[in-house]
Amino acid sequence: MQTLRTPFRLRAPGLGLALAVAASGALAQANRAEVIHWWTSGGESAAVKELADAYKAAGGTWVDSAIAGGEQARSTAINRMVGGNPPTAAQFNTSQQFRDLIDQGLLNNVDEVATKNNWDKILPAAIVGSIKIKGHFYAVPVDIHMPAWFWYSKAAFAKAGIAAEPKTADEFFADLDKLKAVGLVPLAFGGQPWQEKITFYAWLAHVGGSEMYLKLYRDKDAAMVMSPAFKSVLASFKRLHGYVDAGSPNRNWNDATAMVISGKAGFQIMGDWAKGEFGAAHQTVGKDFGCFAGFGPKSPYLVAGDVFVFPRTTDAAQIKSQQLLATVFTSPKTQVAFSNKKGSIPIRTDVDVAGLDSCAQQGVAIMKDAARQLPSPEMLISPDLEGALQDIITKFWNTNESVDDAAKAIAAAIKS
Amino acid sequence: MTPVSRPRSRVTRQLVPWLALLPMAATVLWVYVGSIAWSVRVSFSSSRTLPIPDFVGLRQYERLFSSERWTVSLQNLALFGVLFVVGCLVLGFLLAVFIDQRVKGEGLLRTVFLYPYAMSFVATGLVWQWMLNPELGLQQTVRGWGFPGFTFDWIVQQDAVMFAIALAAVWQASGLVMALMLAGLRGVDESLWMAARIDGIPPWRVYLSIVLPMLGPSFGTAFVLLAVGVVKVFDVVVAMTQGGPGLASEVPAKFIIDNLFNRANIGLASAASTVLLLTVLALLAPWLYARGHATRREARAARALAAREGTGEPAVRGVLA
Numbered sequence: 021m022q023t024l025r026t027p028f029r030l031r032a033p034g035l036g037l038a039l040a041v042a043a044s045g046a047l048a049q050a051n052r053a054e055v056i057h058w059w060t061s062g063g064e065s066a067a068v069k070e071l072a073d074a075y076k077a078a079g080g081t082w083v084d085s086a087i088a089g090g091e092q093a094r095s096t097a098i099n100r101m102v103g104g105n106p107p108t109a110a111q112f113n114t115s116q117q118f119r120d121l122i123d124q125g126l127l128n129n130v131d132e133v134a135t136k137n138n139w140d141k142i143l144p145a146a147i148v149g150s151i152k153i154k155g156h157f158y159a160v161p162v163d164i165h166m167p168a169w170f171w172y173s174k175a176a177f178a179k180a181g182i183a184a185e186p187k188t189a190d191e192f193f194a195d196l197d198k199l200k201a202v203g204l205v206p207l208a209f210g211g212q213p214w215q216e217k218i219t220f221y222a223w224l225a226h227v228g229g230s231e232m233y234l235k236l237y238r239d240k241d242a243a244m245v246m247s248p249a250f251k252s253v254l255a256s257f258k259r260l261h262g263y264v265d266a267g268s269p270n271r272n273w274n275d276a277t278a279m280v281i282s283g284k285a286g287f288q289i290m291g292d293w294a295k296g297e298f299g300a301a302h303q304t305v306g307k308d309f310g311c312f313a314g315f316g317p318k319s320p321y322l323v324a325g326d327v328f329v330f331p332r333t334t335d336a337a338q339i340k341s342q343q344l345l346a347t348v349f350t351s352p353k354t355q356v357a358f359s360n361k362k363g364s365i366p367i368r369t370d371v372d373v374a375g376l377d378s379c380a381q382q383g384v385a386i387m388k389d390a391a392r393q394l395p396s397p398e399m400l401i402s403p404d405l406e407g408a409l410q411d412i413i414t415k416f417w418n419t420n421e422s423v424d425d426a427a428k429a430i431a432a433a434i435k436s
Numbered sequence: 437m438t439p440v441s442r443p444r445s446r447v448t449r450q451l452v453p454w455l456a457l458l459p460m461a462a463t464v465l466w467v468y469v470g471s472i473a474w475s476v477r478v479s480f481s482s483s484r485t486l487p488i489p490d491f492v493g494l495r496q497y498e499r500l501f502s503s504e505r506w507t508v509s510l511q512n513l514a515l516f517g518v519l520f521v522v523g524c525l526v527l528g529f530l531l532a533v534f535i536d537q538r539v540k541g542e543g544l545l546r547t548v549f550l551y552p553y554a555m556s557f558v559a560t561g562l563v564w565q566w567m568l569n570p571e572l573g574l575q576q577t578v579r580g581w582g583f584p585g586f587t588f589d590w591i592v593q594q595d596a597v598m599f600a601i602a603l604a605a606v607w608q609a610s611g612l613v614m615a616l617m618l619a620g621l622r623g624v625d626e627s628l629w630m631a632a633r634i635d636g637i638p639p640w641r642v643y644l645s646i647v648l649p650m651l652g653p654s655f656g657t658a659f660v661l662l663a664v665g666v667v668k669v670f671d672v673v674v675a676m677t678q679g680g681p682g683l684a685s686e687v688p689a690k691f692i693i694d695n696l697f698n699r700a701n702i703g704l705a706s707a708a709s710t711v712l713l714l715t716v717l718a719l720l721a722p723w724l725y726a727r728g729h730a731t732r733r734e735a736r737a738a739r740a741l742a743a744r745e746g747t748g749e750p751a752v753r754g755v756l757a
Contacts, residue, residue, distance in 0.1 A: 091698050098485065117485075120484050120486055121486070126486075211681060213678070266570050266589065266592060267571030267592070269591070269592040270676075402484075403700040407701075408503075411503075411504070414683060415504070415683050418683075418684070419594060429504075
């Protein structure tokens with residue numbers, strides 16, 4: 021061992037020199053910002069380019085670090101923070117994914133920008149709840165995705181003789197029966213655990229209602245889970261399984277969307293990112309396909325999305341870059357340009373919606389009613405508990421497990 | 437190097453192997469053993485996204501074994517292990533025997549059988565997924581041929597999905613076993629075959645009673661390679677089923693990766709890795725013991741021989757032991 025130590029010590033000054041050179045090179049660029057994100061698909065990279073262009077227009081130098089896959093991108097960002105070589109900003113979901121990083125003091129706050137731009141007022145409460153921890157803003161939100169939209173094929177509706185969008189769960193089941201009767205797949209479904217999970221979110225929010233939803237995810241109320249009302253939501257969720265086809269297990273979400281696009285299937289319950297698939301197939305909303313965010317005019321709107329966090333640094337130039345990023349990302353002009361490419365809706369409702377498509381306009385209109393906003397489960401529970409609940413839901417969906425056993429499992433998971 | 441006197445040369449000769457081994461030894465100690473020790477340490481902490489140096493005793497292990505997904509993963513691993521190892525050994529041996537008949541186009545066939553092993557399961561798993569999908573693949577095709585009653589939907593069935601995965605895995609790895617076995621078969625002395633022919637013993641009997649026992653070392657090598665593949669099985673499951681339908685094809689490696697990254701739970705993931713390591717050690721221990729026993733016996737014999745000849749080489753022996 022002794023013989024090995026010496027070369028390491030000898031190498032260290034060389035390494036230090038290399039770092040110093042790299043650092044001085046960085047200083048030469050104005051407001052250099054290295055941004056880690058996982059937006060690598062066609063529409064996503066077009067969207068992130070809007071952010072980069074806006075940042076460059078504000079006098080910054082954008083260094084793009086795109087890493088495919090959310091998990092991969094997040095663990096890279098965390099590893100670099102722990103290793104002492106953090107990026108300027110890193111993407112996370114609007115969720116509790118970065119809560120541990122705040123607790124460990126690894127993030128800078130952007131209170132200055134938030135106060136100046138009045139984030140408390142302009143941002144939806146659900147998002148503020150996720151990014152404002154102990155009175156400090158630790159992340160800048162960039163978009164709102166709603167994971168529980170209903171998409172349907174107009175051609176399939178015509179074939180099954182369905183005249184209007186369903187306004188209640190009963191009407192929804194009636195429509196599914198009509199679709200089944202004419203030999204179509206009533207519900208296009210991708211049987212991957214995360215898709216089963218967001219279908220459950222949608223079902224709980226739209227059928228169980230906001231109150232029941234919050235009692236589960238916010239209050240972790242085990243007594244509510246054992247109640248007949250919750251069990252009936254579980255039972256009707258499982259009833260949906262009778263309307264999916266045999267090939268659904270492990271189907272990708274976009275393959276399920278393709279079934280709606282081709283008119284082979286009637287409905288899909290999926291996030292607003294599905295819109296991009298219809299667009300890529302040159303279908304237009306209202307003519308070829310339709311969207312609705314829930315049953316009836318009071319349906320809740322699940323708020324999820326993406327944020328950027330700012331790793332701790334004491335370098336004044338980096339802090340300046342971080343604040344510039346936060347300012348640029350939330351400006352109304354950037355928000356509209358970005359949302360259009362991304363398929364999401366802007367994080368603020370005080371923007372001009374004329375440039376958005378009709379599904380997004382519908383979303384913005386709903387978001388104006390604060391009572392209909394509902395934070396997505398990721399914002400309310402830890403990734404750990406979310407994973408445990410996902411395991412329970414996927415088992416319940418795919419096996420003959422009884423409603424009682426599933427309710428017991430959920431109650432046990434939220435108690436621990 | 438300056439010329440050295442006779443006694444110093446002996447010291448140098450003792451040192452050289454150690455010096456040569458040092459980089460490897462340091463890597464093993466620091467990187468492998470160090471990482472293992474660190475994982476075990478983390479498994480006793482309450483770490484979530486980041487490692488925290490606290491101590492919570494066996495809490496993560498209690499959680500682990502109360503998790504249904506983990507117990508299902510272990511059961512699946514055991515089932516997959518048996519199916520995969522037995523399947524590969526039998527099929528690999530039969531393929532080797534088949535090729536050993538001096539068939540035409542041997543080189544081509546060998547390549548064809550070995551080729552799956554050279555490809556990543558991320559790609560081939562996807563093809564298997566399509567082939568086994570009841571609405572795209574085999575089932576639909578055969579039904580299209582006029583057999584509407586034909587059913588082959590293992591991949592979407594709770595209790596059959598592990599067989600579908602084992603099927604794909606055997607397809608991939610049996611070529612490797614074939615290559616190992618073929619090398620063994622080619623090592624069998626031609627005179628044995630001639631003797632058997634003179635005695636009028638049918639070839640299948642020669643394979644079963646004479647050749648098979650002689651291939652012991654080849655089977656040993658194949659078994660170790662396959663067993664390692666079983667413990668770390670991950671890609672085939674992710675590519676074919678993502679652990680589904682439900683939890684029906686979950687495996688421990690996937691449990692660990694999910695908890696390590698997606699679920700921000702490195703304490704639990706480390707506990708799971710530790711359990712997996714202990715399982716492997718428990719399975720390996722008898723084998724290591726038997727092998728160590730054999731090595732020691734050989735070393736004793738060599739020492740006795742060296743003592744008789746009066747030219748002991750303690751340095752080399754020390755390194756080898």
